[in-house]
Amino acid sequence: MRENADAAMGSSLLWAFTIFFSIFALAEGWRVYGVAMDSYPGALELVLLVLQGALAWIVLAFLAFALSLLVLRWKRGTFSGRTLQIIAFGIVIWTLASATLRVSLKVLQGQEYGFEPSQIWADWDLAFWAILGFWIVRTIVRSAAERDETGRYWGI
Structure with a gap:
């Protein structure tokens, strides 16, 4: 029983990381958008710059979510x-x-x-x-x- 509770707490912590990383991705995208608007790039270039700036945080959010699933399956024995x-x-x-x-x-x-x-x-x-x-x-x-x-x- 205790192992399942530990897995649930670890998974919940990773889900919280997913939420925080998603917020950081939005904030980084907004920051890049504000900086890039000063140089007046084209619309497509601006979108690509924002995606490039937020990509690392998006990947971290995805990996945290995937790791939360891994922890649950591993502790449940269905890995x-x-x-x-x-x-x-x-x-x-x-x-x-x-x-x-x-x-x-x-x-x-x-x-x-x-x-x-x-x-x-x-x-x-x-x-x-x-x-x-x-x-x-x-x-x-x-x-x-x-x-x-x-x-x-x-x-x-």
């Missing part, structure tokens, strides 16, 4: 690894969004964007590693679930 897949997928979305915002802002600000492999790798390397990490997590979770269901591991 299957799918929450880890959700967290890894969230990291993939974050790296893709961050790289897309960076490249879009470069193009909107009039900078030349070349399609050389070194330039593409410099902008998209974290997204590549995040996708690779997601694939590894997904493979491990699926193989563990398959082993639990069939009693065989990696086809053996």
